[in-house]
Amino acid sequence: MKKLGSVIEAQQFDKETLEKIFSTANQMEKSPPSGLLKGKIMTSLFYEPSTRTRLSFESAMQRLGGEVIGTENAREFSSKAKGESLEDSIRVVSSYCDIIVLRYYKEGGAERAKKFSSVPIINAGDGIGQHPTQALLDLYTIKKCFSRIKKLKIALIGDLMNGRTVRSLCYFLAKHYPDNHIYFISPEQTRMKDDIKSYLDKHNLKWEERKNFNSIISDIDIFYQTRVQKERFEGNIEVYKEIMKSSEGIYITRDTLKKMKSKACILHPLPRVSEIKYDVDGDKRAKYFDQAKNGVYVRMALLKMILAGY
Amino acid sequence: MKKLGSVIEAQQFDKETLEKIFSTANQMEKSPPSGLLKGKIMTSLFYEPSTRTRLSFESAMQRLGGEVIGTENAREFSSKAKGESLEDSIRVVSSYCDIIVLRYYKEGGAERAKKFSSVPIINAGDGIGQHPTQALLDLYTIKKCFSRIKKLKIALIGDLMNGRTVRSLCYFLAKHYPDNHIYFISPEQTRMKDDIKSYLDKHNLKWEERKNFNSIISDIDIFYQTRVQKERFEGNIEVYKEIMKSSEGIYITRDTLKKMKSKACILHPLPRVSEIKYDVDGDKRAKYFDQAKNGVYVRMALLKMILAGY
């Protein structure tokens, strides 16, 4: 019987563990073991609100019979008046519970927390850093859709420069599933950065870059759409507007659907703004709400593997 | 075995269901079935804080052995930066749980939510719209006090123009319990609106309108007092002050108590400001805190009837 430790970044898993997480998530989906984590307490320690992620983790914990305490207001710990360090807060909070799900506002928060915690940490996003459970649920969803993660043509679409999820997905694919083909499809201003491209090259994952998906629609298996992250353009609203304008050509619409493969699959980490039109939702290839639901199963799997073992 | 679906508005229930809710609430009060909703998860999805209502629902769910996740900060979903629609948020959140208790800031929110949710919705107030569980607990309290909802003289007192609860109560009484008599007692500026009066007329529920209850105190069975909703008069503080001044004559005081029937009953949806004096609280006819407690039983009844059936 092994136990998973803290989950800090996407890259930490070897392929075997990854596959174990997916098979466990599948088991959670098919027949959740009720009461498995009875008596265990999870703290949701959120230094900034992220209601969707928090509720998903809390649902996962409760479906396994565990208990939840938490706050979305953890910055109070480190308020100007009280001035406590993250490290001290973690030492205290870890004495209250069996696992901490941490959302922090600065890169590296989860790694720092892990060093001082007496219980495992799951990184639920640290600034522009990692959000490994999102990457895991993306992969799990791909696997469910195609029963494989190879020989797929994957279009990553939208704000590829700032999008944390597409970057993580690239890392995972390069390292463990290089036998796929990636298309980066974005406006000029939000192209995927060079570090990722080099990483893909190093692992021999083939990629190309395009301004739109018009000529390749009927080849693509996965449309992974993302929103332009307005909050990254504060004080730069003109640039934001320009990008939004040039994004219109890569929106997914009823028209796109007509040209897609019948077995294609449309993903989105959500929230969605206008980059996938509402009238696409009813199509059976629209899998983004299933993807959100899969997040609960993947988190159940992690909680089980960390707290009860595998 | 039937199951109740979403609870969106007061008018949706037929009389038989209404009576079933009351008898179930009574059973919850007498002998709550512990552990009935074990393994079920309720989300409190509040787009504006309403701590009293939220805690009442959460207490109800936990008394039945269910689990609770939630937020009072759901507007974060639809924040300017993220811009998610209510419909998308509901689709995601409904994949985390078995029932959603929704508080929304605009009329019609619950109805919109219901269309996109994969689980039942209970409306916990949508702006100036409905708040059906409040109306149900008001009726349940009346029934407990008099063992009947007929041949009662019911004084609705205070801010009848803006008060959501008195409007809902009128709808219920007109539709299912017309054999009563309503007195509308309010300052000139906050009289009951004509739509309700027409509705009562249509259902032959007799009503009259008065500036105070002085000449009829000893006839009235139920004093349903309400507060002037200061928050509806923002930027209009002079009007508010004027109304407060003309309301003084319809406050319930020790003096009112002396002239009341010994079996009368004083209700209030709370919070109370000064319209019922504190020294009235000790009187056995003061039932407004019991009324709040009854809210838990009514909500337990609904949760049971929706999630476990009846």
Place this chain on the structure above:
Amino acid sequence: MKKLGSVIEAQQFDKETLEKIFSTANQMEKSPPSGLLKGKIMTSLFYEPSTRTRLSFESAMQRLGGEVIGTENAREFSSKAKGESLEDSIRVVSSYCDIIVLRYYKEGGAERAKKFSSVPIINAGDGIGQHPTQALLDLYTIKKCFSRIKKLKIALIGDLMNGRTVRSLCYFLAKHYPDNHIYFISPEQTRMKDDIKSYLDKHNLKWEERKNFNSIISDIDIFYQTRVQKERFEGNIEVYKEIMKSSEGIYITRDTLKKMKSKACILHPLPRVSEIKYDVDGDKRAKYFDQAKNGVYVRMALLKMILAGY
């Protein structure tokens, strides 16, 4: 079988009850009785955020199998618009649960709440008033460190004028454990107030006052360090800076450790800012994180003794 009632202030306990609380806390630490409070509901009713205290109580309740509802936003009840009194809020909330843990922003809140609550109240801090569970966990920690609370030389260090915890500790020691010796060690501007000194004199607890602990380091058993409460000096930042400057001489550093007894023990109510250096944390005499953990056991003990009896 007795039951403890509300816990409002440190002074309410006789020595026998105090010792019973400590032995129960010890039992909670050694072999927690799982499921003891199944079906019981605790409300965390916080009129101001205090995440650490709230999570500690909620962890305690859940470790005993109980359920938790709550808010850190209870001021919404008494918001300008709604204007509800503490007393009314308490009457309502106490009808939802079996016990209320109350954090209030003004002295005397817990006492007022107790008068109107239908369930026991635990005071989790009321303004500059009491915070009795902190005092209890301090004493419990001392007892664990030395297996006794007598013949100890106790240095209370830092902002003794504003520190609530050191004041409470003095009361407890004077009343029940006078056979000890206290050193008040603080900058001139934050000396312990005369009321406490008189109280100690009355109970024959010996004390002396010093500007630093240099000449007595090797005699002291307990270093109870506290932070300068920046929030008490709002609009007076110059005074704060001056105090911080004169505090430097009483910080605990690696250097202090070298001169301490090998069995000494360093405590701190936390949060810590710079008054105990981070490189002290690894020393086995640094007990402040254990102290935080002991808070959970003491709170479990109180919840058990109130709700299940002893």
